[in-house]
Amino acid sequence: MVNVAVVIILLLPGVALSAAPPDASMPHLAQRHGAIQLIVGGQPFLMRAGELENSSASSLPYLDTLWPRLEAMHFNAVIAPVYWNLIEPQQGRFDFSTVDGLIEGARAHDMRLVLLWFGSWKNSMSSYVPAWVKRGASRYPRARRSDGTPMEILSALDQANLQADSAAFVALMKHLKQTDGQRHTVVMVQVENEVGMIPEARDHGPLADAAFHAPVPKALTDYLSKHKENLAPELEAAWRAHGFKTGADWEDTFGAGERTDELFTAWTEGRYTGEVAAAGKAVYPLPMYVNAALIRPGKRPGEYPSGGPLPHLFDVWRAAAPAVDFLAPDIYFPNFTEWGEKYALRGEPFFIPETGRVSGAQMGANGLHAYAQWNAMGYSPYAPEFLSPHDARAVGQAYDVVEQLTPLILAHQGSGKMVGMLPRTHFDGSVDLEPQSFVFGDYKVVASFRKPGSTSIGAKVDADASATHGGLIIQVGPNDFWFAGTGITVYFEPSGKGRSAVGIESIWEGRFIDGRWIAGREMNGDDTNQGRHLSLPDDEFSIRRVTLYHYH
Structure with missing residues (x-):
């Protein structure tokens, strides 16, 4: 245990996302050929990650049992918590043994780390604050319900809470700089975890009530005024309905009700989180993000974590927390594509730190x-250590394919020469298996998620559908493509008008070994239905090299 003196550093103006730090070897975000990528050691780094279950990183002996399993799934990165209560058991006295053990384990298994700061809030609650904070409620006040009942949630309006969290986070970032500032095992940090207020839409403590009835902070209304033409529709409508007021309290500015309560929570918890991030960045400027718990249909603020970094609150979070580099979704609902599209915005970094509840x-x-x-x-299933053997093999096989294709993926992100193929699934679990079409120059590529019926006499006409579909296409030349995935049949057509047709010159299976393509079988004859299509087989992830041609 060491005694660490910490200076709290106030929130500073944000830096452009693509700006490299003074030491360009440090992990940072940079825009390359239309995509924002994570740069590690001067090169783009594509994370094949998994986020450990909340308690796994609290025991180094337990962690030792996990590394081989994560290696077997072809991980190159692990997302793991750092627990405030474990690193600062006594105020001002720090114990980084769990952090150091985590870093040593990652290095031994050639993996990078994304650290989760379980500070003031984890899934809205303050369960990871130290005992001296939990027992010191008079000094570290809690948020309160509308009836005055205190909750196990630190108030975002209290400076003592902010200072204690920031001091611990600064100590962590200082320690990382000292112990990992050359190796860069840790490449990114999540600040807090699934911030938001439950079971009510806002804090009703005395500090919160006073702030709610005071003028909306000028920093927020200035930001909204500057971005008025591009605000989230719900926010813009509420502000417009009240005359785009500035200098008025929250209800006079946006109206009375739980939606305004949620805007207030987004500002107050976003500001708090942003100041913690800024203090840590001033010591060691790793990329930092905040993750979001998403919304079930029909739920109201407080029934989900009110005020979190959700799409209808992006504007408030951007104004409140400029030191946070990006906002990331934890996608557990079936409508994966719908939520991904809300966060994968042009010109912004995109990362899925948690996902699951599917095979x-x-x-x-x-x-x-x-x-x-x-x-x-990056992409990250949650709690990979608890996957069934069958599911672990499937994730490992998919990550094996990603590992082989990583140079191609990184080179083609943002280029317009690469697309994903995935049927849309709705929240109720129903799946749209309609074919999807993509145009690459002279070719139209049609991805079907149903197996073609056999052409044999007497075979059934109805096409079967497999349980899993998904993959990618990368065009590397006018006639040359890479396909990877599972459960997809691909057809090829000319993209323009005319009397030409498209033929398959060749399809090869194979693997990349040490970056070099090693061809296996040529897939022809029955494997392409006599040259009619490409098949990415069910129940496995595979790569195909395809060359096409036109004929008349």
Whole structure:
């Protein structure tokens, strides 16, 4: 245990996302050929990650049992918590043994780390604050319900809470700089975890009530005024309905009700989180993000974590927390593509730090789509250590394919020459298996998620559908493509008008070994239905090299 003196550093103006730090070898975000990528050691780094279950990183002996299993799934990165209560058991006295053990384990297994700061809030609650904070409620006040009842949630309006959290986070970042500032095992940090207020839409403590009835902070209304033409529709409508007021309290500015309560929570918890991030960045400027718990249909603020970094609150979070580099979704709902599209915004970093509640094969298919379609810098199933053997094999097989294709994926993100293939699934679990079409120069590529019926006499006409579909396409030349995925049949047509047709010159299976393509079988004859299509087989993830041609 060491005694560490900490200076709290106030929030500073944000820095452009693509700006490299003074030491360009440090992990940072940079825009390359239309995509924002994570740069590690001067090179783009594509994370094949998994986020450990909340308690796994609290025991180094337990962690030792996990590394081989994560290696077997082809991980190159692990997302793991750092627990405030464990690193600062006594105020001002720090114990980084769990952090150091985590870093040593990652290095021994050639993996990078994304650290989760379990500070003031984890899934809205303050369960990871130290005992001296939990027992010191008079000094570290809690948020309160509308009836005055205190909750196990630190108030975001209290400076003592902010100072204690910031001091611990600064100590962590200082320690990382000292122990990892050359090796860069830790490449990114998540600040807090699934911030938001439950079971009510806002804090009703005395400090919160006073702030709610005071003028909306000028920093927020200035930001909204500057971005008035591009605000979230719900926010813009509420502000417009009250005359785009500035200098008035929250209800006079946006109206009375739980939606305004949620805007207030987004500002107050976003500001708090942003100041913690800024203090840590001033010591050691790793990329930092905040993750979001998403919304079930029909739920109201407080029934989900009110005020979190959700799409209808992006504007408030951007104004409140400029030191936070990006906002990331934890996608556990079936409508994976719908939520991904809300966060994968042009010109912004994209990362899925948590996902799950589907089969391992579907997690793999979703990942391929995210890397290709949304330029994801990383993808991460939650609690991979608890996957069934079957699901672990499926995730590992998908990550094996991603590992082989990583140079191609990184080179083509943002280029317009790479797309993801994934059927849309709705929240109720129903799946749209309609074919999807993509145009690459002279070719139209049609991805079908149903097996073609056999052409044999007497065979049934109805096409079967497999349980899992997903993959990617990369065009590397006018007639040359890479396909990868599972459960997809691909047809080829000319993209323009005319009397020409498209033929398959060749399809090869194979693997990349040490970056070199080693061809296996040529897939022809029955394997292409006599030259009619490409098949990415069910129940496995595979790569195909395809060359096409036109004929008349």
